[in-house]
Amino acid sequence: MKTKQLTKLSLLTAIALSLFVVEMRIPNPVNIPGVKLGLANIITVYAVYYFKKSEVILMVTTKVILGSIFSGQLISIIYSIMDNIFCLAGMFLLKNIIPINYLWLSSIFGAIFHNIGQILAAVILTQSPALITYLPFLLISGCLAGLCTGLCAQIIVKRLSQNAKT
Numbered sequence: 001m002k003t004k005q006l007t008k009l010s011l012l013t014a015i016a017l018s019l020f021v022v023e024m025r026i027p028n029p030v031n032i033p034g035v036k037l038g039l040a041n042i043i044t045v046y047a048v049y050y051f052k053k054s055e056v057i058l059m060v061t062t063k064v065i066l067g068s069i070f071s072g073q074l075i076s077i078i079y080s081i082m083d084n085i086f087c088l089a090g091m092f093l094l095k096n097i098i099p100i101n102y103l104w105l106s107s108i109f110g111a112i113f114h115n116i117g118q119i120l121a122a123v124i125l126t127q128s129p130a131l132i133t134y135l136p137f138l139l140i141s142g143c144l145a146g147l148c149t150g151l152c153a154q155i156i157v158k159r160l161s162q163n164a165k166t
Contacts, residue, residue, distance in 0.1 A: 001055065009051065013059045016043040020067045034118055034134075035141040038111070038149055040067070041087075045107045045153040048091045049100050060084050079121045086117030103157060107150025111142035 001009075019039035028036060040063060047056045064080040090113030091106055098106045115138040122131045 005051075005055070009047075009055050009059055012043050012047055012051075013062050016040040016059070016063045017066055017070070019043065020063065021070055024071055030141070032137060032141070034138055035145075037145050038114075041107065041110065041114075041146075041149045042152045042156065044087075045091070045103060045110060045150060046156055048088070048095055048106070048110075049103065049157070053088075053092055056088065060088060078125065079118060082121035083114045083117040086120075087111075087114040089113065100157060101154075103154045104147060104150030107153060108143050108146035111146025111149075112139060115139050115142040 017040070019042065023037060023039045026037075044056070044060060044063075047059055051059070061081075061084075064077060064084060068074050068077040068080065087110045091110040094106050094109050098109075115135065118138060119131060119135050122134075123129055
């Protein structure tokens, strides 16, 4: 990886971590475990379309590990890794189907895959298949969060492309 690319990736990781820390400080408007906006995913969605798979995986892995350390919840690494594996796999597949002008749609599907990974991790860790009944609640909130983060990523892409032209 070239120095310029590594610098860009490091900056994106720092931004994603900053968004993660900010989101930790915002009170959750709904009192449902596992439901959050996922502000750091704005950066992930952007990176999926503009960076190599290996670079995005490195960025997300770094974000997951450091985010777990910053939050003081090291057990969340297990959930986050599973979530992000599903999310990234889905978004990498959809990247070839969904054009960049529909980035928000890719974000929604990423959120869906993320929620499936989240529930699978919970079922495996707790040995409780009954947790699958929680999936519809996560999917609804995940789709809404995915839409919000996807629209934010879409705006960023639009602004960056406008700035590149000037």
